[in-house]
Amino acid sequence: MTQGFQAVIGLEIHVQLNCATKMFCNCPNRPGDEPNRNTCPICLWLPGNLPRFSQEALEKATLACLALNCQIQEKSAFDQKVYYYPDLPKGYQLSQFHRPLARNGWLDIVGEDGNSQRIRIQKIHMEEDVARLVHEKEGRTPVSLVDFNRAGTPLVEIVTEPDLHSPRDAMEFLRVLRTQLRYSECSQCSMEQGSMRVDANVSVRPLGRDLLNPKVEIKNMNSIRHVGDAIAFEMDRQVECVRGGEPVVMHTRLWEPDARITVPMRGKFEGPCVPDPSVPPVVVEDSWLQEIIQKMPEMPGAKVERFVTRYGLTHEEAQHMSSEREVSGYFEKALDHEAPPRLAAQWIATQLLPLLKEREVSLETTSLDPGRFAGLLFMLGREEINVNAARDVLKRLLESTATAAEIVDQCGYRQVSGAEELEALVDRVLAENPSAVENFRKGASKAMGFLMGQAMQASKGKANPRVLKELMTKKLG
């Protein structure tokens, strides 16, 4: 349907910074508390009150900028963005309109074709969040309520260049961006909970052309998936307009998640933007910036490299271990307790994480510390237990405080690897199954599996499969 056309997409991402206080006063930055509990004359902006810019907000915003490879500006400043709406306690929003905190950033994503693609970030500026409006009914009368808990929550707004061209790339970009920001620990970045909000600017043009057509801004997507869906819908809608000879005009639309369509949104009464005289210009000294850079954790890209070279993980395994900071942290702690690296990566990704998900706990909240987990992998690596036993031990580890070794002993899972012991066992199994032996020798390789199964059963699951197979092959050969 959109064949012959290309979308041009730029994103504006608002990210709430996880500061202890609001941006311009000392109220707790907990928007979710009982409505209007976290307010004071400053964040209600009663006449005569003045903002006090939070140093913590600057610190977290700087972390965000560094995580997105931006150049921090030595001097930035707040402006008053005037508009009239009840979510704005003073009729203007403090936002770095003219002089943003950072410029010229980028993030690399893996494009649809599998190639790496650089998406440029134009600027990142700080601003304060606005109040939350709740529209309800009191009996039959519709009422609008204002909750000022969120008014003054520190935000950064990240503005990309229009470098994205498909819903899929936009979603990929947002996932990479979220990972980077979570890593820098400046925000939880949850679209569902509103700590990350994305507006998409979308226009379409004939493939191969370079022009920028009037864009449409789409708001109200509360998951990355919705961003993709809304962009896809909007592309279709605009292509249809163009094909029907109807020009696309610049305006704002809302994503309706239930109907899965975008609809025009009524504009706010927007006014001018004037430099704010009450918040002094934000000056970032180089020595201070160096301190913040020291606080930056190793970012996912560097981590993947290191995991590959240092621990011998495959690229894919390394990526799995780096996508979330808590995963990489758990992984490396397990390694500190002598877990074999690849085994740890595989077991965290394919065994532990799914089990935790079933139990609705995370790596941070689980009672299974990396030390006990490493104990299990250590035994598995040394072939003291086999894989099946290990899976069971893992489940038991999650439900108790015992060590892996204790559980293994208790359940009698310790693997039999002694050649003498196993040789007798193999002899017995081969003697008991002459027809299978006959089949194998005729070339039916399946028979080996059967014989191995019999031997394993005879050992009550404790036989070391590798040693068992070696013996079996020797005897049959």
Place this chain on the structure above:
Amino acid sequence: MPLHSLPVHELRHLLVQKEIKVSEVVQAYLDRVETLNVKINAYVTVMGESALKEAGLYDEGRKDLNASPLAGVPLAIKDVLCLRGTRTTCGSKMLENFVPPYDATVIEWMKSAGAVFLGKTNLDEFAMGSSNENSAFGPTRNPWNLSKVSGGSSGGSAAAVAAGLCSAALGTDTGGSIRQPASFCGVVGLKPTYGRVSRYGLVAFASSLDQVGPIARDVEDAALLLQTMAGYDSRDTTCVDLPVPDYMGGLKKSIGGMKLGIPKEYLIDGIHPDVALSMEKAIETFRTLGAETVEVSLPHTHYGVAAYYIIAPAEASSNLARYDGVKYGHRSTDARDLLSLYRRSRSEGFGAEVKRRIMLGTYALSAGYYDAYYKKASQVRTLIRNDFLKAFEKCDAIIAPVAPIPPFDIGEKVDDPLQMYLSDIFTLPASLAGIPGISVPCGFSGEHLPIGLQILGPHFAEESILRLAHHFERATDHHPGRPPVE
């Protein structure tokens, strides 16, 4: 000297010597307010009950008169400074019933220095005006001649000090709002350096210009009040963390050999002959006192009015955006929807001058005009500031008239805002530059109306302009002003 004409430093002497009780002083002032305020309209709110209660604490010995420099002194406060629990109207219908739940920093500091507040004084709505005719509560009249304006926007405070309705008062100055009414009412008014006094709790008009300062009977009182008001306050991040000098002590030092700059650009056509004459006499007086005079140039003075009337309205347009009828302040009763709630509440709540400035400011900031107006005006502001910095390389202070004309008739300029704006020509440049200025009486017009002399100093040179004003005051007989009103 009658009680109501006593300067603060003399009143303090009587109080400490127990020659008079605080409640007697407060009652005497309240009685005078009772009789005269109907004529002058200096007060918007009189706080008789709480003032007498506070006075009682001193007389009963529950508060120590010796503990603090302003203990027992009855002060008036311009009604744009927040005082916890008392309505703060800003001279506007919009805030007619607004009661702030906090004190402005200067109020808090005055309280702890022991001051007793008599009430809140009248002003041009949101401090926008030069005559106090823009108040929603009617104009304040000049105690020297009730048909004349008091000046503005701190007209209520200046008139109250002049008419003996308080011992001293607090005013605010954005483009001359302390200096010009002080000049018109024949009292002393000081606008400190921007950043010297906390703006916390001052309802903002133009935040990059607003400053709080004292209005007093003499220079010594102005120094005494500034001593308490000045200082760093973490609640206002534009406040500068510099030590506060001993202003009172500084007064006594000599002014011999100090260099006074006389800007040639201030000798404009249209300056009233009486003003020009008293300027000449003032220059002569300073020479006799041993000060030298030098001609200086402030070449961008001419653009001051234009730059100010873009920057101040621009800042006002956003500062006043919060008065939307939603949370507090005037709310229209016949709004149908959100937009009409905004429109009607603001149309009904604001007066003509405030609306004019909001529109001027919004226009100057609107898309496509920002560079031509706001940005240009900000550049002019820098040039004006540089003019002063350069001039102060040649002199210690600059002297100039406060206003080009003596107090004018009530109603004379209300329909001609441009003429009204031009009357600020000598006070605006110092505001744009952020430097301190003091207005001190220097003579009378042919109609026997006060004329003020303005002394401007470099940033944070309050001490030297106070000293110059003090010596000038002692060498002349223009103070203490005792207007004929009774």
